[in-house]
Amino acid sequence: MxxxxxxxxxxxxxxxxxxxxxxxxxxxxxxxxxxxxxxxxxxxxxxxxxxxxxxxxxxxxxxxxxxxxxxxxxxxxxxxxxxxxxxxxxxxxxxxxxxxxxxxxxxxxxxxxxxxxxxxxxxxxxxxxxxxxxxxxxxxxxxxNFTESARETYFSAIDAIEKTLDDIRMGNKINVFENKRAVKGIVNSILIDKSVLLSLSMIKNFNDYLFSHSVNVCIIASALAEEIGFNDEEINEIGLGGLLHDIGKLKTPKTVLLKPGKLNDQEWKVMRQHPSLGFELIYGLKGIDKKIARMVYEHHMRPNVKGYPKPKENSKPIAESQIIAIADTYDACTTLRPYQNPLSPAEAMAKMKKMTKETGDFNMEYLEVFFNMMGLYPIGTAVRLDTNELALVSRYTQKRKIPIVKIFMSREGKIIDEPKEVDLNDKNIDTGKPLRSIISEVDILARNIDPTVILAK
Known part of the structure; x- marks a missing residue:
């Protein structure tokens, strides 16, 4: 009542x-x-x-x-x-x-x-x-015009983090204002339609991995924070923490950072220093809250007290750091690296769920919210339709569980140069039944098809 x-x-x-x-x-x-x-x-x-x-x-x-x-x-x-x-x-x-x-x-x-x-x-x-x-x-x-504006926001953020990393290399002062402005643009776009930004976060660039990964983590962490219920100011802080989370890798030797293979024990020891190095770079900077520096320091810590750096006794990473950890792991798992093939979005989520159930690597409550946000078929998932066409999930409309997809292969098995975007919510006027439906996921990496190219078109 x-x-x-x-x-x-x-x-x-x-x-x-x-x-x-x-x-x-x-x-x-x-x-x-x-x-x-x-x-x-x-x-x-x-x-x-x-x-x-x-x-x-x-x-x-x-x-x-x-x-x-x-x-x-x-x-x-x-x-x-x-x-x-x-x-x-x-x-x-x-x-x-x-x-x-x-x-x-x-x-x-x-x-x-x-x-x-x-x-x-x-x-x-x-x-x-x-x-x-x-x-x-x-x-x-x-x-x-929102989709085009969101693309501009994404690439402006790439430019901002690239400029920041260049400034650090050159020993120049970090422009905190530009980074905050970039994050604000991303957060505002997420509040309008997070699906468009999440789609852009699936466009990977191996050559500029540190830049694109930083922005992608900013997007995913901000979207998750909004979904959990953080207020706008807190979401902006988490977004900035996500953007700067790997800044310490600038102090990591390139021989370790870009090694085309698994790291040995000594190299892992060097790699694991990057959260501490990042903390040292930004702690005390004017305009950077101490909590953001803590997110940078803790993004590889885990609620189960594993990960690195090791927390103080009876201490756990703050909620914001746990959100960034989920975003960081998901983006890393779905990206081609010198030492790993990318997982599909669904495979990455399954891996993270297993890690949490077996060893408590992530905050299960936040992880469940993340799974619900990403949907049954996360953005970037390749699917077969009941028309026998192959498509890539590109975005979700507001409050809907059924996605919009980009068809990249015809029912005859021919690649479509300009993928056709269709809304799977559309129904036949006469019957009321969906014009197209998803029947299964498909592995397009095995077909040597790059999903990031399709999403970028």
Whole structure:
């Protein structure tokens, strides 16, 4: 009964918020921001949003098949305010809007003005860039250009960590601000749609392994932290810890780091020093919290007190370090290395589960959340469809368990140069049955097909 009452109250708050949103959109079309009419409607909208957000970290407003959706729950209500707002954001090509609990009143007018603009009057396709430019940091938008923006965010992060490592090599000061900005871009993209960033994290580059691995761990750890329920500030800290986790490898001899084979005991002793070396590099740096330095130090420690460096008596790695450990291991397992062939995503997860059950290597609670986040068929998994086509799982849509895939081999067994992306949620209009379904996983590495090439197209 209480759930129904809460649902009804939330729906009423949502409709009321959309009423004030409509008022703000209309008044800002007619008057400047300082006009009393605008001030009044912005005040009303801000108060309504505060009530709607309540004690949550954020709310997500989306539109699916012409139906407004609040935090994943469709709002089936014939209401002029909902209909008006739904039509407006669809016309703008906006798929969803995230509003954080950190929202400030002064952020609303620039957001409304941007939404009011005609597409031809917007100077760039990246709406989040424009919001950031106006110091609107508590509202995020996912539109039709999001995937391309996310790719730019990914490669900007690669550039940031590459520059950081170069600075360390040259003895220059580390630009903490650039690293934090890169992580913030990644975290914001994860909050909008973590599936797109997780897909990008499967694009491996062996030649730039340290760079891509650092960014991939940042992505996976941030996504897992968000799924577990850490707040935005904590997620950014974990993301920065993930980005910098292997920074100590800069002090590891290349003969050890790039050895094309298994390390001997002495070489392993040298390799195991990199968490301590990384800690020494960043501890005490202005702008780097001590907790982040601890994540770097502890990312190879294990809850079972194994791993390295050895913890002090009665001490265990902090929760943030345990999250980075999961991300680090998963990305390492699914990457081609001089001494190992990559595991498929499913094989990597099975290995990590076995390690945890047998020796307690990972936090089982966090690992279960990680498995649920990745889905039955993790991004990067090759599958056979009931049409006999081969495809690669490329992403998941919001709140859905069935993936979007890229078909790379026809039913006749021919490689498709430009993989075709299809949504396995799509159904036959007449029968209501899925147009395509997954029947099994396949090993494409045995066919000498590189999944990272398919995901990159």
């Amino acid at each position: 209480n759930d129904k009452v809460d649902e009804k109250k939330t729906k009423e708050l949502f409709i009321n918020t959309m009423k004030f949103m409509g008022g703000a959109l209309s008044s800002l079309k007619l008057y400047p921001e300082t006009h009393p009419s605008v001030t009044k409607t912005i005040d009303e909208l801000y108060a309504a949003l505060q009530k709607l957000i309540g004690d949550k970290n954020r709310i997500v407003i989306a539109v699916t098949r012409n139906i407004p959706v609040l935090d994943g729950v469709p709002v089936y209500e014939s209401n002029v305010h909902l209909q008006s707002f739904t039509k407006l954001i669809q016309d703008k090509g906006i798929e969803l809007i995230i509003i954080k609990s950190s929202l400030k009143r002064k952020e609303l007018a620039p957001f409304i003005e941007l939404v009011n603009k005609k597409p031809e009057d917007v100077e760039t396709e990246d709406l989040n860039f424009l919001l950031e430019k106006k110091e609107v940091r508590s509202i995020l938008i996912k539109d039709i």
